[in-house]
Amino acid sequence: MNAKEILIINRLKYSRQREALINLLQKESYPMTIDQIVDKLKEDKHPMNLSTVYRIVESLYEHDIIEKNYSSISNATLIQLHTPHHQHYLICQMCHKMFPIENCPMHTIIHSIEDSKHFKVISHSLEIIGICEDCQNKAQI
Structure with missing residues (x-):
């Protein structure tokens, strides 16, 4: 569109x-x-x-x-x-490059929270910060 x-x-x-x-x-x-x-x-x-x-x-x-x-x-x-399917990313702390996570790892956790706490989750966000392979190689980590 x-x-x-x-x-x-x-x-x-x-x-x-x-x-x-x-x-x-x-x-x-x-x-x-x-x-x-x-x-x-x-x-x-x-x-x-x-x-x-x-x-x-x-x-x-x-x-x-x-x-x-x-x-x-x-x-x-x-x-x-x-988008109909939200996206989460791995973010490199050194170069700030973003890598998409294929499937949302939060769905199971959200369903568990909703069932056990009687809490309706409306939205969530997930940010995983680390060091990408290129930066690990450059920094010899």
């Missing part, structure tokens, strides 16, 4: 800026910080003010078009398009 279709389906007004931001998130395979989004948009010849990007991100978030997750390693909120 292209950016215009996403905006129409969610009854959001079309703008070149919204289209550029959605296109960028569709193109990138990993979550990005707001600063990374601003830099990439500039590289792609779609420069935007930081405040404009924040406004668009908030609007897209309110309509469940994007997801926001806080990352302690980058000390920033990471933005990515909303």
